[in-house]
Amino acid sequence: MPISAAYRPDPVFMRLGAEFADPVTPADFPQTLLRFRNDRAAATVGLETLSDAEWLEHFARFRPLPDNQPEPLAMRYHGHQFRSYNPDLGDGRGFLFAQLREAGSGRLLDLATKGSGRTPWSRAGDGRLTLKGGVREILAATMLEALGVPTSRAFSLAETGEELQRGDEPSPTRSAVLTRLSHSHIRFGSFQRQAFLQRPDLITVLVDHAVETYFPHVAEAPDRPAALLEQVVAASARLLARWMAAGFVHGVLNTDNMVVTGESFDYGPWRFLPRNDPNFTAAYFDHSGLYSFGRQPETVFWNLQQLAACLALVTDQAGLIAALNRFSDLYRDALRAAMLARLGLKSRSPEADVALVQAAFTALAVGGTAEGEGLRWEPLFFDWFGGLASEHRALAGPRAGLYGLEPFLDFRRQLAGFEPDRPERLDDPVFTRPEPEEMLIDEVEALWAPIAEDDDWSPLYAKLARLEAVRVAYALGD
Template sequence: MACMSPSPAYRPDPRFQALGEAFADRVEPANFPQTLLRFRNDRAAATVGLETLSEDEWLRCFGRFEPLPENQSFPLAMRYHGHQFRVYNPDLGDGRGFLFAQVREAGSNRLLDLATKGSGQTPWSRAGDGRLTLKGGVREILAASFLEALGTPTSRAFSLVETGEALVRGDEPSPTRSAVLTRLSHSHIRFGTFQRLAYFDRRDLMLQLVDHVVETYFPGLADQADRPAALMQAVVEASARMLSRWMTSGFVHGVLNTDNMVVTGESFDYGPWRFLPRNDPNFVAAYFDHSGLYSFGRQPEAVFWNLQQLAGCLTLVTDQAALLNALNSFSDLYRAALRDAMLDRLGVKRRDVEAEVDLVNAAFRALADGGEALRWEPFFFDWFGGAASEARALRGPRAALYGREAFVDLRRRLAAFEPDRPERLAHVVFERDDPEELIIDEVEALWSPIAEADDWGPLYAKLARIDAARQAYDLGLS
């Protein structure tokens, strides 16, 4: 029985299931002892016609996973392989999640996935319990919300339901509370989805997957004679854009394995993520990343390496030269995307390429010059709007820093750029001395009242402030 009645804005379109049993396994959601709603993203729900659900309906959909009407009739645990810290692992797959439904987004008509984390065991659980800690769910809500506010392509945390089980984890205090998260994302088709088919030398299935991805996510490429090469080019472009936004947001993903990158170029599946407290290319998010493979400054290298693995898979169905052409475009695409991202974060209009490159280089020099005294996010907050914010920056708490030579150079270059939509500076957010940040100490501080007193007030207040920042910056995700 469906968990709700259809509404005019709700448009189901369950396409992935048509790929068949070679791509996913039918699974059952866990039967949780309780379903206690802790978070629902009504703004995201409104984009897919689900914001009108009552709390009972919501819990039936996203706590018990009763099927949405005219959608998938059962959950699907997706199959994939992947390189984990560059070691190939053929034993992956959705081990504690599944694809629950697919819906069309209002306005854009994009196909979006509703998928889970912590929904129970699957054939790919590898002796794991298939569960998610409540703290892990809270961390994902925060990461996705803040990245969205900074204009970074990301999945959105859609729902968090506490499930009433005591979980034992070796790397955090146990037993700890459990939850099931639902995320809304453009796609969950990973680079590792292609890797699995290459591993089994399934040319037929690779062609089927390429056609599915092109027709579903890149329909403008449907008439291309060489669909695999065209798809590779599109994925390179999407990945370069996502990377550029990470690098201007000071975001460190932490686990940039090939199963954690999707073809549509969105961040998702937030584990040991961090935001930079200060400029530091060697900063790592995962305590187990002893070599710094996925450090902040090495993320461009990691993304390109993953793209190379995807291209290697596609040699099964197209000419290697065309794939190399796509890979060789990555550097230029990334540099162009980084310019766009930096100008967006500084809130200034485009100019000629040479001036833009000089400004981007000056901004990174200033961040480096600020050293321990300058936090990452306050720098962009102070200079948002460029020269239009100079007076605000020079009377703020970091004014002494901005007299240094690197900042004098930055200010000179910013003066040559017009502010983009300067009316944004009238937002109440810019009346404050400091911006919203999301460094790890604050994340822990937000979790403590939940763990100690079941007090969710500080978390909800933080999410409200992040949303205010999103509205103030108005960077968008398109």
């Protein structure tokens, strides 16, 4: 197989042993029809030269990659789901397939699946993924990456030729298997499982693995568990800030859906805000609004506390408490930086930055116009990217009337003195468009409809191409 010289296998997780994962056999699907392959992501791990046939052998039939894991591993973990502890979790319809080093950075990356068949942790599930679910994951990950959010990347989607019964979409529905490329799948719930089983020795094994694999710069710290928590707190605060600046609602912020490297993944009932609404929820079953947009900071901190409780079994609490106590300041600083990045501006001073961010949130909260329609979330960042350097463009656009209202006048006053960061970005053709690319639920359904009705994938592929143009134009990735 023509794998490039950039391919660097490094399957380190399997060395942890049988207490952390179970070898499993992938499902034998009736068909494997390639619907999506992410060649840009594949190039970062030396797999872009695979033919489509070879691609399907590895990412739909799951033939092992050379010198990588000899068999898939369903990872073991527990977790709090909507604050209720569940000891019956684990990879129920997915597995860790391979681990590789990223070209250039040398970061360890995972190739993992969703919809690849039953495992010991499937419980009553069939281990499958609906095709619509796979499409939704591609859209979420692509949009988030374009907006600078640390996220897994949809790597591959193959339709698998089965008819699935589901209660939350018309059935029977088409099936698929997804592969994602992500920095880590070591969940908070990975530690919770060992704490529940009263295995502090295995918590120590996980701590050592996480530090040496993902945070080697703190490997010599005298208190490794506290040092690990410090890194996880910082990464989680940064992820949260990027979510909030993107107007993203994850929907199921359970402890098994947060990883130590602070990366967003596993997109189920996600949503992007239509407008600024702290009570906006993504999951139809989130009746109490536990995981609403405005409660995401509280939830992330609560989840970090659960991780700290596990680490308290292997170290003194003082260092863990100190790490948790940094969360608020770290999140506040990260949110300020994330909002400035989304507006394409350089920092002026902490005070000026905070005043601008507050003015932006106030403007986003404007409830209506003469037509009864308030400002949508995404257009503010699109119209005013680069600050006052975009004033003429913003005031010539479809929202010019809104920008004459008092909250927007204050926002515009606060922009005075801010310089655009990398102003050459404003020359990108993306900024000649009257409207930004958004990802509201009506558009998601509109993209799915031609696939469901006519097997027409062209609107989806066109949307993905536009989002790639946005990613290049904004250049928000680190």
